[in-house]
Amino acid sequence: MSDVEQPLTIERKSPSTFKRFIHSNLPIVLGGIIVGGGSLILGYSIGHQQGLTAVGFAADAEQLNEVVQEQKQEINILNTTLNTTVQERDVALTNLKEITESYRKETDLREQAEQQRDIYREILRLRGGVALTVQNVDIKPLPERAYEYRLDLMQLQPNKRRASGTAQIRLIGDNNNILVVPMSDNSYGFDSFQRLTGRWTMPSGFTPEFIEVRLQGNGSPVIKRYAWERGAPVKDMPAILSEIPQTEANAD
Incomplete structure:
Protein backbone atom coordinates (compact mmCIF):
# COMPACT_ATOMS: atom_id res chain seq x y z
CA MET A 1 0.00 0.00 0.00
CA SER A 2 1.27 3.26 -1.13
CA ASP A 3 1.73 6.18 1.12
CA VAL A 4 -1.10 8.67 1.21
CA GLU A 5 0.06 11.93 -0.31
CA GLN A 6 -0.30 14.83 2.03
CA PRO A 7 -1.61 18.16 0.64
CA LEU A 8 1.01 20.79 -0.22
CA THR A 9 0.91 23.77 2.07
CA ILE A 10 2.79 27.13 1.74
CA GLU A 11 4.07 28.70 4.88
CA ARG A 12 3.72 32.45 5.08
CA LYS A 13 5.98 34.36 7.34
CA SER A 14 4.27 36.88 9.51
CA PRO A 15 5.36 40.56 9.10
CA SER A 16 8.13 41.77 11.30
CA THR A 17 7.46 43.75 14.39
CA PHE A 18 9.02 46.98 12.90
CA LYS A 19 6.86 46.84 9.86
CA ARG A 20 3.82 46.12 11.95
CA PHE A 21 4.73 49.22 14.07
CA ILE A 22 5.11 51.46 11.05
CA HIS A 23 2.00 50.16 9.49
CA SER A 24 -0.02 50.59 12.61
CA ASN A 25 1.50 54.05 13.43
CA LEU A 26 1.83 55.44 9.92
CA PRO A 27 0.09 58.76 10.66
CA ILE A 28 2.36 59.39 13.61
CA VAL A 29 5.49 58.58 11.61
CA LEU A 30 4.44 60.86 8.76
CA GLY A 31 3.71 63.61 11.24
CA GLY A 32 7.17 63.19 12.78
CA ILE A 33 8.83 63.35 9.38
CA ILE A 34 6.90 66.50 8.52
CA VAL A 35 7.71 68.13 11.85
CA GLY A 36 11.41 67.21 11.60
CA GLY A 37 11.69 68.52 8.04
CA GLY A 38 9.93 71.72 9.00
CA SER A 39 12.27 72.14 11.94
CA LEU A 40 15.33 71.76 9.69
CA ILE A 41 13.99 74.28 7.21
CA LEU A 42 13.08 76.73 10.00
CA GLY A 43 16.48 76.31 11.67
CA TYR A 44 18.30 76.96 8.41
CA SER A 45 16.19 80.03 7.72
CA ILE A 46 16.77 81.47 11.19
CA GLY A 47 20.52 80.71 11.07
CA HIS A 48 20.85 82.32 7.65
CA GLN A 49 18.96 85.40 8.79
CA GLN A 50 21.09 85.68 11.92
CA GLY A 51 24.22 85.41 9.79
CA LEU A 52 23.05 88.26 7.57
CA THR A 53 22.13 90.28 10.66
CA ALA A 54 25.61 89.75 12.11
CA VAL A 55 27.24 90.95 8.86
CA GLY A 56 25.03 94.07 8.81
CA PHE A 57 25.78 94.77 12.46
CA ALA A 58 29.52 94.63 11.78
CA ALA A 59 29.15 97.19 8.98
CA ASP A 60 26.98 99.45 11.15
CA ALA A 61 29.44 99.12 14.02
CA GLU A 62 32.36 100.16 11.77
CA GLN A 63 30.44 103.17 10.49
CA LEU A 64 29.45 104.11 14.03
CA ASN A 65 33.09 103.84 15.10
CA GLU A 66 34.10 106.25 12.31
CA VAL A 67 31.43 108.73 13.41
CA VAL A 68 32.60 108.47 17.02
CA GLN A 69 36.23 109.10 16.00
CA GLU A 70 35.21 112.15 13.96
CA GLN A 71 33.23 113.49 16.89
CA LYS A 72 36.22 112.94 19.19
CA GLN A 73 38.43 114.93 16.81
CA GLU A 74 35.87 117.74 16.67
CA ILE A 75 35.63 117.73 20.46
CA ASN A 76 39.42 117.92 20.74
CA ILE A 77 39.48 120.86 18.32
CA LEU A 78 36.71 122.59 20.25
CA ASN A 79 38.54 122.00 23.53
CA THR A 80 41.76 123.43 22.06
CA THR A 81 39.90 126.44 20.72
CA LEU A 82 38.16 126.91 24.05
CA ASN A 83 41.45 126.72 25.96
CA THR A 84 43.04 129.24 23.59
CA THR A 85 40.05 131.55 23.92
CA VAL A 86 40.16 131.30 27.70
CA GLN A 87 43.89 132.08 27.72
CA GLU A 88 43.37 135.05 25.40
CA ARG A 89 40.55 136.26 27.62
CA ASP A 90 42.74 135.97 30.70
CA VAL A 91 45.56 137.87 28.98
CA ALA A 92 43.10 140.53 27.81
CA LEU A 93 41.67 140.89 31.31
CA THR A 94 45.17 141.17 32.75
CA ASN A 95 46.14 143.79 30.17
CA LEU A 96 42.90 145.66 30.76
CA LYS A 97 43.56 145.67 34.49
CA GLU A 98 47.10 146.97 33.96
CA ILE A 99 45.92 149.62 31.49
CA THR A 100 43.15 150.70 33.85
CA GLU A 101 45.60 150.97 36.73
CA SER A 102 48.09 152.87 34.58
CA TYR A 103 45.36 155.21 33.34
CA ARG A 104 44.23 155.83 36.90
CA LYS A 105 47.77 156.68 37.97
CA GLU A 106 48.29 158.97 34.99
CA THR A 107 44.96 160.65 35.70
CA ASP A 108 45.99 161.23 39.30
CA LEU A 109 49.36 162.62 38.22
CA ARG A 110 47.72 164.90 35.66
CA GLU A 111 45.28 166.18 38.25
CA GLN A 112 48.13 166.85 40.66
CA ALA A 113 50.09 168.64 37.94
CA GLU A 114 47.06 170.76 37.04
CA GLN A 115 46.54 171.64 40.69
CA GLN A 116 50.18 172.64 41.06
CA ARG A 117 49.98 174.64 37.83
CA ASP A 118 46.92 176.49 39.06
CA ILE A 119 48.72 177.25 42.34
CA TYR A 120 51.77 178.60 40.49
CA ARG A 121 49.55 180.71 38.26
CA GLU A 122 47.87 182.30 41.23
CA ILE A 123 51.24 182.93 42.85
CA LEU A 124 52.48 184.56 39.65
CA ARG A 125 49.34 186.68 39.43
CA LEU A 126 49.85 187.87 43.00
CA ARG A 127 53.44 188.77 42.14
Missing part, protein backbone atom coordinates in the same frame (compact mmCIF):
# COMPACT_ATOMS: atom_id res chain seq x y z
CA GLY A 128 52.47 190.92 39.20
CA GLY A 129 51.71 188.32 36.56
CA VAL A 130 53.46 187.45 33.29
CA ALA A 131 53.21 189.49 30.11
CA LEU A 132 52.32 187.87 26.78
CA THR A 133 55.23 185.66 25.73
CA VAL A 134 56.23 182.61 23.72
CA GLN A 135 56.75 179.88 26.27
CA ASN A 136 57.97 177.22 23.84
CA VAL A 137 58.48 176.51 20.12
CA ASP A 138 58.82 172.93 18.97
CA ILE A 139 59.57 171.93 15.35
CA LYS A 140 59.49 168.27 14.28
CA PRO A 141 60.71 167.13 10.84
CA LEU A 142 58.47 164.68 8.99
CA PRO A 143 59.04 162.67 5.79
CA GLU A 144 59.11 164.39 2.37
CA ARG A 145 60.37 167.73 3.73
CA ALA A 146 57.28 168.19 5.86
CA TYR A 147 57.47 169.79 9.30
CA GLU A 148 55.17 170.11 12.29
CA TYR A 149 55.17 173.14 14.57
CA ARG A 150 53.89 173.50 18.12
CA LEU A 151 53.73 177.01 19.52
CA ASP A 152 52.96 177.55 23.22
CA LEU A 153 51.80 181.01 24.31
CA MET A 154 51.44 182.25 27.86
CA GLN A 155 50.08 185.30 29.68
CA LEU A 156 49.08 185.83 33.30
CA GLN A 157 47.55 189.13 34.34
CA PRO A 158 46.45 190.05 37.89
CA ASN A 159 43.10 191.20 36.51
CA LYS A 160 42.85 188.01 34.35
CA ARG A 161 42.67 190.06 31.19
CA ARG A 162 42.56 187.85 28.11
CA ALA A 163 45.29 187.97 25.51
CA SER A 164 44.05 188.09 21.90
CA GLY A 165 45.68 188.67 18.55
CA THR A 166 47.49 186.84 15.73
CA ALA A 167 50.72 184.87 15.53
CA GLN A 168 53.23 184.57 12.70
CA ILE A 169 56.10 182.12 12.22
CA ARG A 170 59.01 183.14 9.98
CA LEU A 171 61.96 181.12 8.74
CA ILE A 172 65.15 183.11 8.19
CA GLY A 173 67.81 181.69 5.88
CA ASP A 174 71.02 182.87 4.25
CA ASN A 175 71.18 186.52 3.18
CA ASN A 176 68.15 187.20 5.39
CA ASN A 177 65.82 185.32 3.06
CA ILE A 178 62.49 185.04 4.86
CA LEU A 179 59.77 182.46 4.41
CA VAL A 180 56.44 182.80 6.21
CA VAL A 181 55.06 179.52 7.49
CA PRO A 182 51.36 179.10 6.59
CA MET A 183 49.51 178.45 9.83
CA SER A 184 46.23 176.56 9.90
CA ASP A 185 45.00 178.92 12.64
CA ASN A 186 47.14 181.94 13.56
CA SER A 187 44.68 183.64 15.90
CA TYR A 188 44.84 183.29 19.65
CA GLY A 189 42.65 184.26 22.60
CA PHE A 190 43.28 182.95 26.10
CA ASP A 191 43.60 183.84 29.76
CA SER A 192 46.71 181.92 30.80
CA PHE A 193 47.86 179.41 28.18
CA GLN A 194 47.21 178.35 24.57
CA ARG A 195 48.90 176.00 22.10
CA LEU A 196 48.90 176.48 18.32
CA THR A 197 49.80 173.51 16.11
CA GLY A 198 50.05 172.82 12.40
CA ARG A 199 52.19 171.49 9.53
CA TRP A 200 53.83 172.83 6.41
CA THR A 201 56.14 171.69 3.60
CA MET A 202 59.60 173.20 3.29
CA PRO A 203 60.51 174.47 -0.21
CA SER A 204 63.30 172.53 -1.87
CA GLY A 205 66.70 174.16 -1.53
CA PHE A 206 65.80 176.36 1.44
CA THR A 207 67.60 175.77 4.73
CA PRO A 208 66.63 178.11 7.58
CA GLU A 209 69.11 179.32 10.17
CA PHE A 210 66.60 180.89 12.53
CA ILE A 211 62.91 180.62 13.35
CA GLU A 212 61.11 183.78 14.41
CA VAL A 213 57.73 184.07 16.15
CA ARG A 214 55.77 187.34 16.08
CA LEU A 215 52.72 188.00 18.24
CA GLN A 216 50.52 190.98 17.43
CA GLY A 217 47.83 191.81 19.96
CA ASN A 218 46.34 194.70 21.89
CA GLY A 219 49.68 195.86 23.23
CA SER A 220 53.15 196.00 21.80
CA PRO A 221 54.15 193.21 19.39
CA VAL A 222 56.18 190.34 20.81
CA ILE A 223 59.08 189.04 18.69
CA LYS A 224 61.11 185.97 19.64
CA ARG A 225 63.93 184.46 17.53
CA TYR A 226 65.38 180.96 18.02
CA ALA A 227 68.13 178.94 16.38
CA TRP A 228 66.89 176.37 13.86
CA GLU A 229 67.36 172.86 15.16
CA ARG A 230 66.22 169.60 13.67
CA GLY A 231 65.13 166.57 15.62
CA ALA A 232 64.78 162.95 14.55
CA PRO A 233 62.31 162.46 11.67
CA VAL A 234 58.94 161.01 12.62
CA LYS A 235 58.38 157.65 10.90
CA ASP A 236 54.61 157.39 11.30
CA MET A 237 52.70 160.10 9.47
CA PRO A 238 49.26 160.63 11.03
CA ALA A 239 48.18 162.94 8.22
CA ILE A 240 48.38 162.99 4.43
CA LEU A 241 51.36 164.98 3.20
CA SER A 242 49.38 166.40 0.30
CA GLU A 243 47.15 168.21 2.80
CA ILE A 244 50.08 170.01 4.45
CA PRO A 245 50.25 173.63 3.26
CA GLN A 246 53.27 174.82 1.32
CA THR A 247 55.52 177.54 2.67
CA GLU A 248 54.99 180.96 1.14
CA ALA A 249 57.82 183.40 0.58
CA ASN A 250 57.47 186.87 2.01
CA ALA A 251 60.04 189.61 2.08
CA ASP A 252 60.73 191.25 5.41
Whole structure:
Protein backbone atom coordinates (compact mmCIF):
# COMPACT_ATOMS: atom_id res chain seq x y z
CA MET A 1 0.00 0.00 0.00
CA SER A 2 1.27 3.26 -1.13
CA ASP A 3 1.73 6.18 1.12
CA VAL A 4 -1.10 8.67 1.21
CA GLU A 5 0.06 11.93 -0.31
CA GLN A 6 -0.30 14.83 2.03
CA PRO A 7 -1.61 18.16 0.64
CA LEU A 8 1.01 20.79 -0.22
CA THR A 9 0.91 23.77 2.07
CA ILE A 10 2.79 27.13 1.74
CA GLU A 11 4.07 28.70 4.88
CA ARG A 12 3.72 32.45 5.08
CA LYS A 13 5.98 34.36 7.34
CA SER A 14 4.27 36.88 9.51
CA PRO A 15 5.36 40.56 9.10
CA SER A 16 8.13 41.77 11.30
CA THR A 17 7.46 43.75 14.39
CA PHE A 18 9.02 46.98 12.90
CA LYS A 19 6.86 46.84 9.86
CA ARG A 20 3.82 46.12 11.95
CA PHE A 21 4.73 49.22 14.07
CA ILE A 22 5.11 51.46 11.05
CA HIS A 23 2.00 50.16 9.49
CA SER A 24 -0.02 50.59 12.61
CA ASN A 25 1.50 54.05 13.43
CA LEU A 26 1.83 55.44 9.92
CA PRO A 27 0.09 58.76 10.66
CA ILE A 28 2.36 59.39 13.61
CA VAL A 29 5.49 58.58 11.61
CA LEU A 30 4.44 60.86 8.76
CA GLY A 31 3.71 63.61 11.24
CA GLY A 32 7.17 63.19 12.78
CA ILE A 33 8.83 63.35 9.38
CA ILE A 34 6.90 66.50 8.52
CA VAL A 35 7.71 68.13 11.85
CA GLY A 36 11.41 67.21 11.60
CA GLY A 37 11.69 68.52 8.04
CA GLY A 38 9.93 71.72 9.00
CA SER A 39 12.27 72.14 11.94
CA LEU A 40 15.33 71.76 9.69
CA ILE A 41 13.99 74.28 7.21
CA LEU A 42 13.08 76.73 10.00
CA GLY A 43 16.48 76.31 11.67
CA TYR A 44 18.30 76.96 8.41
CA SER A 45 16.19 80.03 7.72
CA ILE A 46 16.77 81.47 11.19
CA GLY A 47 20.52 80.71 11.07
CA HIS A 48 20.85 82.32 7.65
CA GLN A 49 18.96 85.40 8.79
CA GLN A 50 21.09 85.68 11.92
CA GLY A 51 24.22 85.41 9.79
CA LEU A 52 23.05 88.26 7.57
CA THR A 53 22.13 90.28 10.66
CA ALA A 54 25.61 89.75 12.11
CA VAL A 55 27.24 90.95 8.86
CA GLY A 56 25.03 94.07 8.81
CA PHE A 57 25.78 94.77 12.46
CA ALA A 58 29.52 94.63 11.78
CA ALA A 59 29.15 97.19 8.98
CA ASP A 60 26.98 99.45 11.15
CA ALA A 61 29.44 99.12 14.02
CA GLU A 62 32.36 100.16 11.77
CA GLN A 63 30.44 103.17 10.49
CA LEU A 64 29.45 104.11 14.03
CA ASN A 65 33.09 103.84 15.10
CA GLU A 66 34.10 106.25 12.31
CA VAL A 67 31.43 108.73 13.41
CA VAL A 68 32.60 108.47 17.02
CA GLN A 69 36.23 109.10 16.00
CA GLU A 70 35.21 112.15 13.96
CA GLN A 71 33.23 113.49 16.89
CA LYS A 72 36.22 112.94 19.19
CA GLN A 73 38.43 114.93 16.81
CA GLU A 74 35.87 117.74 16.67
CA ILE A 75 35.63 117.73 20.46
CA ASN A 76 39.42 117.92 20.74
CA ILE A 77 39.48 120.86 18.32
CA LEU A 78 36.71 122.59 20.25
CA ASN A 79 38.54 122.00 23.53
CA THR A 80 41.76 123.43 22.06
CA THR A 81 39.90 126.44 20.72
CA LEU A 82 38.16 126.91 24.05
CA ASN A 83 41.45 126.72 25.96
CA THR A 84 43.04 129.24 23.59
CA THR A 85 40.05 131.55 23.92
CA VAL A 86 40.16 131.30 27.70
CA GLN A 87 43.89 132.08 27.72
CA GLU A 88 43.37 135.05 25.40
CA ARG A 89 40.55 136.26 27.62
CA ASP A 90 42.74 135.97 30.70
CA VAL A 91 45.56 137.87 28.98
CA ALA A 92 43.10 140.53 27.81
CA LEU A 93 41.67 140.89 31.31
CA THR A 94 45.17 141.17 32.75
CA ASN A 95 46.14 143.79 30.17
CA LEU A 96 42.90 145.66 30.76
CA LYS A 97 43.56 145.67 34.49
CA GLU A 98 47.10 146.97 33.96
CA ILE A 99 45.92 149.62 31.49
CA THR A 100 43.15 150.70 33.85
CA GLU A 101 45.60 150.97 36.73
CA SER A 102 48.09 152.87 34.58
CA TYR A 103 45.36 155.21 33.34
CA ARG A 104 44.23 155.83 36.90
CA LYS A 105 47.77 156.68 37.97
CA GLU A 106 48.29 158.97 34.99
CA THR A 107 44.96 160.65 35.70
CA ASP A 108 45.99 161.23 39.30
CA LEU A 109 49.36 162.62 38.22
CA ARG A 110 47.72 164.90 35.66
CA GLU A 111 45.28 166.18 38.25
CA GLN A 112 48.13 166.85 40.66
CA ALA A 113 50.09 168.64 37.94
CA GLU A 114 47.06 170.76 37.04
CA GLN A 115 46.54 171.64 40.69
CA GLN A 116 50.18 172.64 41.06
CA ARG A 117 49.98 174.64 37.83
CA ASP A 118 46.92 176.49 39.06
CA ILE A 119 48.72 177.25 42.34
CA TYR A 120 51.77 178.60 40.49
CA ARG A 121 49.55 180.71 38.26
CA GLU A 122 47.87 182.30 41.23
CA ILE A 123 51.24 182.93 42.85
CA LEU A 124 52.48 184.56 39.65
CA ARG A 125 49.34 186.68 39.43
CA LEU A 126 49.85 187.87 43.00
CA ARG A 127 53.44 188.77 42.14
CA GLY A 128 52.47 190.92 39.20
CA GLY A 129 51.71 188.32 36.56
CA VAL A 130 53.46 187.45 33.29
CA ALA A 131 53.21 189.49 30.11
CA LEU A 132 52.32 187.87 26.78
CA THR A 133 55.23 185.66 25.73
CA VAL A 134 56.23 182.61 23.72
CA GLN A 135 56.75 179.88 26.27
CA ASN A 136 57.97 177.22 23.84
CA VAL A 137 58.48 176.51 20.12
CA ASP A 138 58.82 172.93 18.97
CA ILE A 139 59.57 171.93 15.35
CA LYS A 140 59.49 168.27 14.28
CA PRO A 141 60.71 167.13 10.84
CA LEU A 142 58.47 164.68 8.99
CA PRO A 143 59.04 162.67 5.79
CA GLU A 144 59.11 164.39 2.37
CA ARG A 145 60.37 167.73 3.73
CA ALA A 146 57.28 168.19 5.86
CA TYR A 147 57.47 169.79 9.30
CA GLU A 148 55.17 170.11 12.29
CA TYR A 149 55.17 173.14 14.57
CA ARG A 150 53.89 173.50 18.12
CA LEU A 151 53.73 177.01 19.52
CA ASP A 152 52.96 177.55 23.22
CA LEU A 153 51.80 181.01 24.31
CA MET A 154 51.44 182.25 27.86
CA GLN A 155 50.08 185.30 29.68
CA LEU A 156 49.08 185.83 33.30
CA GLN A 157 47.55 189.13 34.34
CA PRO A 158 46.45 190.05 37.89
CA ASN A 159 43.10 191.20 36.51
CA LYS A 160 42.85 188.01 34.35
CA ARG A 161 42.67 190.06 31.19
CA ARG A 162 42.56 187.85 28.11
CA ALA A 163 45.29 187.97 25.51
CA SER A 164 44.05 188.09 21.90
CA GLY A 165 45.68 188.67 18.55
CA THR A 166 47.49 186.84 15.73
CA ALA A 167 50.72 184.87 15.53
CA GLN A 168 53.23 184.57 12.70
CA ILE A 169 56.10 182.12 12.22
CA ARG A 170 59.01 183.14 9.98
CA LEU A 171 61.96 181.12 8.74
CA ILE A 172 65.15 183.11 8.19
CA GLY A 173 67.81 181.69 5.88
CA ASP A 174 71.02 182.87 4.25
CA ASN A 175 71.18 186.52 3.18
CA ASN A 176 68.15 187.20 5.39
CA ASN A 177 65.82 185.32 3.06
CA ILE A 178 62.49 185.04 4.86
CA LEU A 179 59.77 182.46 4.41
CA VAL A 180 56.44 182.80 6.21
CA VAL A 181 55.06 179.52 7.49
CA PRO A 182 51.36 179.10 6.59
CA MET A 183 49.51 178.45 9.83
CA SER A 184 46.23 176.56 9.90
CA ASP A 185 45.00 178.92 12.64
CA ASN A 186 47.14 181.94 13.56
CA SER A 187 44.68 183.64 15.90
CA TYR A 188 44.84 183.29 19.65
CA GLY A 189 42.65 184.26 22.60
CA PHE A 190 43.28 182.95 26.10
CA ASP A 191 43.60 183.84 29.76
CA SER A 192 46.71 181.92 30.80
CA PHE A 193 47.86 179.41 28.18
CA GLN A 194 47.21 178.35 24.57
CA ARG A 195 48.90 176.00 22.10
CA LEU A 196 48.90 176.48 18.32
CA THR A 197 49.80 173.51 16.11
CA GLY A 198 50.05 172.82 12.40
CA ARG A 199 52.19 171.49 9.53
CA TRP A 200 53.83 172.83 6.41
CA THR A 201 56.14 171.69 3.60
CA MET A 202 59.60 173.20 3.29
CA PRO A 203 60.51 174.47 -0.21
CA SER A 204 63.30 172.53 -1.87
CA GLY A 205 66.70 174.16 -1.53
CA PHE A 206 65.80 176.36 1.44
CA THR A 207 67.60 175.77 4.73
CA PRO A 208 66.63 178.11 7.58
CA GLU A 209 69.11 179.32 10.17
CA PHE A 210 66.60 180.89 12.53
CA ILE A 211 62.91 180.62 13.35
CA GLU A 212 61.11 183.78 14.41
CA VAL A 213 57.73 184.07 16.15
CA ARG A 214 55.77 187.34 16.08
CA LEU A 215 52.72 188.00 18.24
CA GLN A 216 50.52 190.98 17.43
CA GLY A 217 47.83 191.81 19.96
CA ASN A 218 46.34 194.70 21.89
CA GLY A 219 49.68 195.86 23.23
CA SER A 220 53.15 196.00 21.80
CA PRO A 221 54.15 193.21 19.39
CA VAL A 222 56.18 190.34 20.81
CA ILE A 223 59.08 189.04 18.69
CA LYS A 224 61.11 185.97 19.64
CA ARG A 225 63.93 184.46 17.53
CA TYR A 226 65.38 180.96 18.02
CA ALA A 227 68.13 178.94 16.38
CA TRP A 228 66.89 176.37 13.86
CA GLU A 229 67.36 172.86 15.16
CA ARG A 230 66.22 169.60 13.67
CA GLY A 231 65.13 166.57 15.62
CA ALA A 232 64.78 162.95 14.55
CA PRO A 233 62.31 162.46 11.67
CA VAL A 234 58.94 161.01 12.62
CA LYS A 235 58.38 157.65 10.90
CA ASP A 236 54.61 157.39 11.30
CA MET A 237 52.70 160.10 9.47
CA PRO A 238 49.26 160.63 11.03
CA ALA A 239 48.18 162.94 8.22
CA ILE A 240 48.38 162.99 4.43
CA LEU A 241 51.36 164.98 3.20
CA SER A 242 49.38 166.40 0.30
CA GLU A 243 47.15 168.21 2.80
CA ILE A 244 50.08 170.01 4.45
CA PRO A 245 50.25 173.63 3.26
CA GLN A 246 53.27 174.82 1.32
CA THR A 247 55.52 177.54 2.67
CA GLU A 248 54.99 180.96 1.14
CA ALA A 249 57.82 183.40 0.58
CA ASN A 250 57.47 186.87 2.01
CA ALA A 251 60.04 189.61 2.08
CA ASP A 252 60.73 191.25 5.41
